[in-house]
Amino acid sequence: MSIIEVKQLTKSYRVYKKREGLRESVKGIFRRQYEEVHAVAGVDLSVQEGEFVAFLGPNGAGKTTTLKLLSGVINPSSGSATVMGFTPWQRKNEYRRRFALVMGQKNQLWWDLPARDSYRLHQQIYAVPESDFKQTLDELTQLLDVGRLLSQPVRELSLGERMKMELIAALLHRPDVLFLDEPTIGLDVIAQHNIQQFLKYYQEKRRMTVLLTSHYMKDVAALCKRVVIIARGMIQYDGSLSGVIDQFSGHKLLTFEFADTRQPDLSVFGEIVEETWPKIQVRVSRSQVPRVLAEVLRDHPIEDVSVEDVPLEEVIATMFRDSVIKDNSLATATPS
Ligand SMILES: Nc1ncnc2c1ncn2[C@@H]1O[C@H](COP(=O)(O)OP(=O)(O)O)[C@@H](O)[C@H]1O
Ligand SMILES: [Mg+2]
Known part of the structure; x- marks a missing residue:
């Protein structure tokens, strides 16, 4: 049985279409034109327990939307998904306790408080027993070498330190499934490397199932055997990292x-x-x-x-560059 099972999952957004020029804008007030953006356009995916899968694709491909769907942050337009048997968008508490979502561009921690205080809050929300909480927090702070930063307001931390704190917050309740959306974005090479090493060690130790999006091929090469490539909301490739070269170069x-x-x-x-x-x-x-x-x-x-x-980085870069979504290649205008 696979731990993540996704079938024909879609998510479309209806967005107001901007009109060019003043006259068109004025017209637009009376007759708004919308268009449908197919952020996720029929994704099938099945992930086995303990896999560490890279989820790659150009900007706007639908990666974040897919992770949001799998985390139950948003509802799908159609299709189905189960994670550990749960339908994410039913938002059951039992499910919430067993997965975590980390977004590199979004903070979960309270900005003005020390991370320790946010962790306490997480402990309450996830009902983590005190002894487990202590043990996990000790282990994580040691592994990430951030013990001395626990009592410092988060806003005073560097980007790399903050991401480490975010990871701890996500892992405190010992999730079985982890969704990582660009966790190393904007970090310097050393911080990137530290987080990579940590993820590698911790995933193997806890046998977590991880879905990772990243623009850094180093992350992918270090962590993932399996690569899933998405573009225009659809899966384009699912296989080994080395196979990418065969298929796309x-x-x-x-x-x-x-x-x-x-x-x-x-x-x-x-x-x-x-x-x-x-x-x-x-x-x-x-x-x-x-x-x-x-x-x-x-x-x-x-x-x-x-x-x-041709080096893998180059293959992927070319692939991403060539499949940049054009505004009208996917959208279907629906005047209303
Ligand atoms: N809330 C939203 N409203 C309208 N369009 C959205 C929304 N979220 C995402 N999109 C669009 O859906 C597409 C996929 O976005 P996203 O999943 O964020 O891509 P990725 O994470 O792969 O860069 C993009 O075209 C994006 O503009
Ligand atoms: Mg994204």
């Missing part, structure tokens, strides 16, 4: 080191990525790799040659 990188002094023009074969004579790297379409290799080897004395995949 139509190119390979060929690097030649020439043994003669004649500098050839390789731009006929593809985009020149780097040229530090006598080395030239060229991006070649996959299907053309054998032909290009054969031709270059035939026409030039070669010292060395290598064929590599």
Whole structure:
């Protein structure tokens, strides 16, 4: 049995369509035009207990909306989802006690209070027994090395420290399922790394099921074996991280080191990525790799040659860039 089961889940928003120009704006007052934004457009997903899944996609792809649906923050337009057998948007207390949602761009902690006070409040809300509370808090503050910060108002903390405090708040009731929405956004490399290491350790220890969205491929590579890619509200890929390259990269990188002094023009074969004579790297379409290799080897004395995949970061960046949602590609205007 999977712990998260999502079937044909959709969420659409009706948004007021802005009109261009004054005349159009005035018209708009009398005859408002709405359009439907399909934030989540038929998602199927099934996650097994203990999996750490990366949920990736370009801005506006529907990641946050999906996590909000799974946390019961919003209601769906259609479709179904169960998490540990609960339907999230029924908002049962039993469910609330067993999952947590952390959003990198939103604070749950009281700004002017020390984190400790917020944690006490969480303890009350989630009815965490005193001994469990103490034990978990000790463990988490030690792992994240923030014991000395517990009594300081949250607003005085750095972004990285604050995120650690947010994570503690989310984990105090020992959730079985954790939704992490960009938990390392805006953090410096060291803070990012610390949080990664912590998540890796703690997820393995507690066998939590985690769904993580992040723009940092380092997070994903360090933490997740499985990657789910969403764009335009629909799942585009579900598989291993390395498989992303196979599926989405139509190119390979060929690097030649020439043994003669004649500098050839390789731009006929593809985009020149780097040229530090006598080395030239060229991006070649996959299907053309054998032909290009054969031709270059035939026409030039070669010292060395290598064929590599395009780096994953680049594949994903390209994919995200190319699938940026255009305003009207999805929206259906519904005058009313
Ligand atoms: N409350 C809302 N009202 C109207 N549109 C929304 C709302 N929330 C999200 N959207 C739209 O839904 C789409 C998906 O948003 P979101 O789930 O936040 O994407 P992501 O987290 O992948 O960047 C976007 O086009 C966004 O503008
Ligand atoms: Mg988002």
